[in-house]
Amino acid sequence: MTDPDLVIRSAELSDIKCIMALEQGSIVHPWESEAIKSLIADKNKKCYVAELKGEIVGYIGAETVLDECNIGNIVTRKDCRGRGFATEILGILLDVLKRDGISKVFLEVEHDNVPAIALYEKHGFTRYGLRSDYYGPGKDAVLMTKAL
Numbered sequence: 001m002t003d004p005d006l007v008i009r010s011a012e013l014s015d016i017k018c019i020m021a022l023e024q025g026s027i028v029h030p031w032e033s034e035a036i037k038s039l040i041a042d043k044n045k046k047c048y049v050a051e052l053k054g055e056i057v058g059y060i061g062a063e064t065v066l067d068e069c070n071i072g073n074i075v076t077r078k079d080c081r082g083r084g085f086a087t088e089i090l091g092i093l094l095d096v097l098k099r100d101g102i103s104k105v106f107l108e109v110e111h112d113n114v115p116a117i118a119l120y121e122k123h124g125f126t127r128y129g130l131r132s133d134y135y136g137p138g139k140d141a142v143l144m145t146k147a148l
């Protein structure tokens with residue numbers, strides 16, 4: 001059961017700093033502010049934040065092309081993990097994509113990112129390929145997809 005205080009909403013430009021802080025605390029190659037700005041501002045991109053009592057504790061970013069979508073990133077703040085927040089935010093994105101007529105969702109995830117792969121499998125994503133050394137030497141990307 002997710003926290004009743006959790007609110008998922010579309011990201012705004014004023015959220016960029018908080019989203020960057022989430023990225024810097026969690027991702028080996030954090031996105032630049034321009035990339036996050038484009039996630040929020042471009043009409044073919046989607047960005048949602050999870051807010052708990054006024055603090056941003058998670059976010060998801062994705063890009064659509066025709067009837068397909070690629071999820072670029074999902075992060076939950078370190079001290080808030082394991083509480084169902086990513087499940088909630090990913091579920092909302094998938095609902096919106098389905099409503100918008102998107103038929104297929106894709107993503108890449110580092111092969112040893114156990115929590116993220118488990119999250120995606122829980123949401124029905126399946127593996128369809130591997131990109132060797134995608135994140136650097138020995139750091140392969142697992143390619144996953146889900147039909148909506």
Ligand SMILES: CC(C)(COP(=O)(O)OP(=O)(O)OC[C@H]1O[C@@H](n2cnc3c(N)ncnc32)[C@H](O)[C@@H]1OP(=O)(O)O)[C@@H](O)C(=O)NCCC(=O)NCCS
Nearest residue numbers: 026074075076081082083084085086087109115116118119
């Ligand atoms: C991946 C991540 C977003 C999960 O966020 P979270 O809010 O902790 O996830 P949830 O609490 O919603 O958990 C959802 C599912 O993920 C899996 N999961 C989460 N943490 C896990 C862990 N430490 N080990 C194994 N599986 C885990 C489980 O399947 C879990 O479902 P369950 O609770 O029913 O077993 C978070 O670990 C994170 O921010 N990691 C760093 C950023 C990252 O790697 N993002 C993915 C880039 S592709």
